[in-house]
Amino acid sequence: MPELPDLEVFAENLTKYTAGKKIKKVEVFKDKPIMPLKRLEFIAFAERKIIKSVKRFGKQLLFTFDDGKTLLLHLMLHGELYYINEGEKIPEYAVAAFHFFDKKILVFKDHTQWLKLRLHTEGEHAVDPISKAFTSGFFKALLSEKAKTTLKEILVDQEKVTGIGSSYADEICFNAKIRPQRLAGELDDKEQKVLYNAVITTLKDAVKKIKKGMNGNITGEYTVHFAVHGKKKGFCPLGHKLATLKIGGRGSEYCPKCQK
Ligand SMILES: [Zn+2]
The missing domain is CATH 1.10.8.50 (Helicase, Ruva Protein; domain 3)
Incomplete structure (x- = not known):
């Protein structure tokens, strides 16, 4: 299971890979990770939007889009991310994928389907230990x-x-x-x-x-x-x-x- 420092580095690398890129197509392969959203709602939420930044909060990764909305990713125990090229095989057990206009694909994978992709809502009261709030x-x-x-x-x-x-x-x-x-x-x-x-x-x-x-x-x-x-x-x-x-x-x- 990736820990906080791993995720801090993932967030930085994901920002390098995806910030400023527009999502051409969203694919959902499994329903459980995106619940309570339905497939169409999830696709409508992310498709054709530009990723502005990827930040870490606790053990979650927050993808903020150009409309100000944020998608929360928790990899849980077995979730994995892949950044592949169009034409490459989507990994087995993929739960969702973002296809970008530059022919790159961000794949969310989890054979257990415990990985969570959710809309981020305010009301997070915990403090991240390497943020300014941790005084x-x-x-x-x-x-x-x-x-x-x-x-x-x-x-x-x-x-x-x-x-x-x-x-x-x-x-x-x-x-x-x-x-x-x-x-x-x-x-x-x-x-x-x-x-x-x-x-x-x-x-x-x-x-x-x-x-x-x-x-x-x-x-x-x-x-x-x-x-x-x-x-x-x-x-x-x-x-x-x-x-x-x-x-x-x-x-x-x-x-x-x-x-x-
Ligand atoms: Zn000792």
Whole structure:
């Protein structure tokens, strides 16, 4: 599943590929991903419109058109994007496709059909962790509101801060040198600041690395740079044995030596 930093890079690459381009034809192959819209409504919404920009919000990609309307894409667990040339075979399990006037095609694919393509409506209250709205004051207030909740659960809770998955939550805690199972209310002022900074730097560093690692990609997931997450019974970058535990039902890794 692509994570926030992957999607940040996809949004940038999709903007390079599609911004300013007019959609000549929209094809819908599966109904579930575009629900509650019907095929004709979806086609009428996007066809003959120009894509102005593609931006990421949380784990969603927002395609804004020249009429000011926005299409929201959530790839969910298995969704993939392909940017192909006219004449090339549309990938199997494609759910929809945008054909552009320059003979390029953007294909939305998902064998599970969980991928979501929706009209974007206002009323999104969560904060994206690498946006200006994610301030230290906001984070401090969040920690005090959730004083009896573990840090891991707060970081992955999409309701307040949107876009951090289990893997990056573990990485953030490792970089902050704080254990993910600690309760928010236990953190002193200094630890709160360190954790706040770790959220931003961990995600931004990942974006930089992914940009180098997946040049021009708009699909897949780039994970090889993780320091602790997914390394069951492995070692932290300093060579200490990692501990594994479940927090709020999610597998978590941390270093008992590096993290307090
Ligand atoms: Zn360590």
